[in-house]
Amino acid sequence: MSLRYLSARVAQQIDDELMSAAGAYSLDQLMELAGQACAVALARVYDRTRYPRVLVCCGPGNQGGDGLVAARHLGLFGYKPSVFLPKPGSKEIYKRLKTQCDNMQIPTTSDLGSLKTALESSDVIMDAIFGFSFKPPVRAPFDEVLPLLARSKLPIVSVDIPSGWDVEDGRPSDPLPGPGATGSSGEKKVDALDPDVLISLTAPKEGVWEYRGRHFLGGRFVPKSLEEKFGLNLPEYPGTDLIVELPTAPENTVKL
């Protein structure tokens, strides 16, 4: 019985079911538990004494909400998080999560200029830009954000799916040499991040099948009945831990 890697469609089905009248979870609950797990995963790898300054980069959707929750928990864990949020989501929950960060004195920036400054004074990046509903291509302003993050050479912790990767097909190939393969500055275009750490939520997505960095699973909220219905075969979380590290060798798993 092997861990199931999810298509975008099945990931969405599971989310919908968790938040249906039958599943009864609220978005507030699931986002709180997901973002908390992301913060714990980062802390597991990047010690707050050596990597205190975490730049949490948030997208406009639920993934960005997870990032805002993670930033707050990182602050509570004693890190010095800051948030880059160029396109705040419009849902009321994102406004509340942003206010909660404000109340924690977590600074937020939104323009590319301040992103460059923030990168110079950060120790690690949390990539909460795109989640399992991402469809290429990478749109503005994130087409300029991803290259800045990649070129910073800072360690990256990606949430659920590394930003720029296809949710099912994985990392896009580097462009072939020739016109269009380099940006206006002449540098090679970067359309995808290569994270050092990945935290998959609920279950990993098909696109990270060949991901080879440290890989954690979080989102300890799936009832056994739902796990069985979708054949997830989740690994056992140790004790009361909110995350569990996955083996990176794909031979331990089966792609359905």
Place this chain on the structure above:
Amino acid sequence: MSLRYLSARVAQQIDDELMSAAGAYSLDQLMELAGQACAVALARVYDRTRYPRVLVCCGPGNQGGDGLVAARHLGLFGYKPSVFLPKPGSKEIYKRLKTQCDNMQIPTTSDLGSLKTALESSDVIMDAIFGFSFKPPVRAPFDEVLPLLARSKLPIVSVDIPSGWDVEDGRPSDPLPGPGATGSSGEKKVDALDPDVLISLTAPKEGVWEYRGRHFLGGRFVPKSLEEKFGLNLPEYPGTDLIVELPTAPENTVKL
């Protein structure tokens, strides 16, 4: 700088402030984090291999909501929880939390007869009956519930305030011998529980000043600014832990 023990009024003020427009927390978020901390505290003391069967006794208010969240997390941690919920709260959130327990196949009972049966097949009790808004006397059906729990001799983990204790004045004295001091069965009346473990949420309440069992603090969601405004002087939580154990000696603390 000593940990502050809260009056009922100040505890309510802090809750109100956390959930105000300025605090921006939702009840869903705070209840999730509170109940999760309760589950972690129980698991810290009562190992799931020796104490798998947890009877979570829920009151009709927010305290009962914390209990329902704790029951779900205990199920996810591998315990075999069951819920005793004689007076379900009417708020929509309690219905959702109850459904989440149903989805985890956590059995719920509500009458005194099944409580007796449940006690015979339980290893530890979580007391989530009364919280910091409790005012004596203990009303039906809980006036019959507390004696049953106390006489079971099972270990008890109380949430925030041991049920039957005054939030500010602490444990009520045992009744003097004489008429009214014994119930209809002739046994001594029990109006208050004596828990082995206490998990205080946000900050301890004045009434547990002289509590002498193992005492944990949970609710790692208080922004520093709010902590300072109310002079809470919270202890540092270790690492990413959701709870911190408090020293039981009152000489380490100052009652304000």
